[in-house]
Amino acid sequence: MKEGSERRVEEPAAERAWRRLALGYAAGLAATILYANRDFYHDDAYITLRYARNLIDGAGVVWNPGEYVQGYTNFLHLMLVSGLGRLGIDLIVASRVVGMAALLSLVGVLMVWSWRGHAATRPRLGHVPTLLVMTSAPMLVWSVGGLEGTLFSMMVASGSLLFLLGLDGKLGAPAFVASGGCLAMSFLTRPDGILFLALSVGWLLVARRGRQGRRDLVGFLGGAALVALPYVVWQSIYYGDIVPNTFYAKTGAPLPLRLRLGWSYLVDYALTPPFLPLLLLASLAYVSAAKRWDKPLGYLSLSIAAYAGFIVVVGGDHMQAFRLFLPLVVLMSLALARASSTLIEGRGPLAVGVISAGLLVLATLQLSDRTINPRAED
Numbered sequence: 205m206k207e208g209s210e211r212r213v214e215e216p217a218a219e220r221a222w223r224r225l226a227l228g229y230a231a232g233l234a235a236t237i238l239y240a241n242r243d244f245y246h247d248d249a250y251i252t253l254r255y256a257r258n259l260i261d262g263a264g265v266v267w268n269p270g271e272y273v274q275g276y277t278n279f280l281h282l283m284l285v286s287g288l289g290r291l292g293i294d295l296i297v298a299s300r301v302v303g304m305a306a307l308l309s310l311v312g313v314l315m316v317w318s319w320r321g322h323a324a325t326r327p328r329l330g331h332v333p334t335l336l337v338m339t340s341a342p343m344l345v346w347s348v349g350g351l352e353g354t355l356f357s358m359m360v361a362s363g364s365l366l367f368l369l370g371l372d373g374k375l376g377a378p379a380f381v382a383s384g385g386c387l388a389m390s391f392l393t394r395p396d397g398i399l400f401l402a403l404s405v406g407w408l409l410v411a412r413r414g415r416q417g418r419r420d421l422v423g424f425l426g427g428a429a430l431v432a433l434p435y436v437v438w439q440s441i442y443y444g445d446i447v448p449n450t451f452y453a454k455t456g457a458p459l460p461l462r463l464r465l466g467w468s469y470l471v472d473y474a475l476t477p478p479f480l481p482l483l484l485l486a487s488l489a490y491v492s493a494a495k496r497w498d499k500p501l502g503y504l505s506l507s508i509a510a511y512a513g514f515i516v517v518v519g520g521d522h523m524q525a526f527r528l529f530l531p532l533v534v535l536m537s538l539a540l541a542r543a544s545s546t547l548i549e550g551r552g553p554l555a556v557g558v559i560s561a562g563l564l565v566l567a568t569l570q571l572s573d574r575t576i577n578p579r580a581e582d
Contacts, residue, residue, distance in 0.1 A: 218552075218553035218554075219328065219553045219556045219557075222553060222556050222557040222560055223331045223556070223560070225557075225560075226331065226335055226557075226560035226561070226564060227331065227334065227335065227338075229564055230334075230335045230338045230339050230564060230567070231338065233338075233339045233564070233567060233568060233571075234338045234339055234344060236571065237339070237341050237344045237345075237570065237571065237577070238344045238347070238348070240571070240577055240579060241341075241344065241345045241348065241577055241578065241579050242348065243579060244345055244348060244349055244524075244578050244579060245296065245300075245348065245349060245350050246349045246350055246351060246523060246524075248350075248351060248523070249296075249299055249349065249350025249351050250350075251267075251275060251276055252276055252278060252281065252282050252285060252299065252350070252351070253285070253295045253296065253299065253350075254267060255267065255275070255276055255282055255286075256282055256285045256286040256289050256295055256298075257289070257295065259282075259286045260286055260289050260290055265282070265442070272442060272443050272444070273443065273449055274439070274443045274445065274448045274449055275448070275449050275450060276448065276450070277394055277395055277448045277450055277451075278351065278352035278355075278356075278393060278394055279392050279393070279435065279439075280352070280355065280359075280389060280392040280393040281299075281302060281351070281352035281355050281356075281393055284298075284302045284355075285298045285299050285302055288301060288302070296350065299350040299351075300347075300348050300350065302355060303346065303347040303348060303349065303350070303351075303352075303353075303354050303355065304347050304348065304354075306347070306354040306355040306357070306358045307343060307344070307347040307354045307358075309358050310337060310354065310357060310358040310361055310534065311334060311337060311338055313358070313361060313362055313365065314333045314334045314337055314361070314534075314537075315334050317330070317333070317365055318330030318331050318333065318334055328545060328548060328556055329541045329544055329545050329548070329556065329559065330541060331560070332537060332540060332541035332544070332559070332560070332563065333534065333537035333538050333540075333541050335560065335563060335564065335567070336478070336480065336533065336536075336537040336540070336563065336567070337533060337534055337537055339478075339564070339567040339568075339570070340533045340567075341525065341570040341573070341576040341577055342525040342526045342527065342529060342530060342533065342576055343357070343530055343533055345524070345525040345576065345577070345578060346525060346527055346530060349525075349527075351527070352393050352394055353527050353530040354530065355393050356390055356393045356394045356397065356530065356531060357530045357531045357533070357534050359386055359387070359389045359390035359393055359397070360387070360390045360397065360400055360531040360534065360535070361531070361534040361535070361538075362386040363383045363384075363385075363386030363387035363389075363390060363400065363404075364383075364387075364400070364503075364504070364507060364534075364535060364538075365538075366379050366380075366382045366383035366386060367379070367380065367383040367387075367404055367407075367424075367503065368500045368503065368504075369383075370383060370420060370424075371499050371500055371503065372500070377419055377420055377423040378423070380408075380420045380421075380423040380424040380427070381423040381424065381426060381427035382427060383404065383424060383427065384401070384404075384423070384424040384425060384426065384427030384428035384429075384431075385427035385428065385430060385431050387400050387401045387404060387428060388401065388427070388428040388429075388430075388431035388432040389431055390531075391431075391432055392431065392432065392435055395447075395448060395451070396511075396514060399510060399511060399514055400507060400511070401428055401432075403506060403507055403510050404424060405421070405424065405425065407503055407506070408420055408421040408424060409421065411499065457519060459517075461519065462516075462517060462518060462519030463516060463517065463519070465519040465520050466515055466516030466517060466518060466519045466520045467516055468520065469515065469516075469519075469520025469521065469526075469528075470512060470515060470516055470520070472526075472575070473526045473529050476526070476570075476573060476575060476576060477566055477567065477569035477570045477573055477576075478563065478566035478567045478569065478570065479566060480533065480536050480537070480540070481536065483540055483566075484508075484536050484539055484540045484543070487539075487540055487543035487544045487547070488505065488539070488543055490543070490546065490547065491543045491546055494546055496546050500542065501539060501542050501543060504535055504538055504539040504542070505539055507535055508532055508535050508536055508539060511531065511532055511535075512532065515528050515529070524575070524576075524578040525575070525576045525577075525578055526575075526576065544559065547559070
């Protein structure tokens with residue numbers, strides 16, 4: 205009995221040491237990647253800055269005074285940058301502050317998620333999403349690139365995690381209300397956030413029936429409407445359209461061409477360190493073989509598949525460092541941690557260390573990959 209008691213005490217301490225070592229290394233790697241790409245700033249960010257400047261100067265949210273055309277797709281990001289600009293902060297600096305603040309908030313959310321609950325029920329690989337997001341070169345590059353990618357990812361992650369809390373029954377209806385609000389904020393940050401909203405509504409319709417299911421659905425829709433409806437009404441009145449002008453340019457190419465380009469974009473990302481899609485597919489195959497699927501993993505997997513499909517349909521993206529995959533970096537990391545937990549059941553602390561070290565080795569390979577380390581635009 206004493207031996208067993210000592211073993212239970214020793215294992216958490218050893219695993220805690222592995223996690224601290226892994227997080228320490230990840231922080232150093234993140235700083236290295238961030239420093240290497242410190243001069244990166246994308247030209248498209250200046251579109252947002254022009255709208256912000258006109259708003260600050262009193263001309264409104266317009267490209268040219270008196271011309272009400274919505275040539276941006278990142279309303280919330282634009283408002284935050286404009287708010288900092290009103291305080292006298294240079295707009296380029298302001299856009300980077302918003303990006304970095306969103307990244308730090310995202311890492312904070314993942315850390316809280318990984319340490320929630322009692323030590324006995326804490327997921328042994330709960331720190332993996334934090335490691336992968338902290339060291340993601342695309343995430344770090346776009347945190348200083350001037351656009352809304354990290355803010356969008358943070359809103360999607362927050363909404364998805366709150367949705368999972370609702371599925372677990374931890375917070376009940378309030379979790380779904382908050383999830384709807386966060387995912388609606390992702391819609392304000394980028395229009396494709398509506399995909400996560402629609403998927404979550406569909407999940408509640410199919411997977412949660414009865415009185416409780418209806419209550420959860422009403423709560424989710426209420427939270428989403430409270431945030432999104434005022435924006436859509438304002439948008440339709442201010443611009444006379446609820447679809448940004450850039451949508452028409454994005455969907456102008458023939459569908460076969462977009463599908464070919466989008467598939468190539470997806471494959472290129474999958475074959476780029478740390479090979480996150482391939483790792484996830486392998487872990488999901490193991491979970492399927494072991495028949496260990498659960499509702500949270502199903503929800504995450506469906507979200508990933510739906511958004512990956514969207515990326516393929518729109519034809520990928522011309523910008524550096526796989527910008528469109530930023531929200532999927534978070535969701536894939538969460539799904540990978542959940543699925544991989546089945547690999548180390550019944551194993552000692554060394555298993556946690558081996559998996560953590562292996563992931564960090566793959567993350568370190570990013571340093572030599574130019575496609576995800578643009579450093580500065582050519």
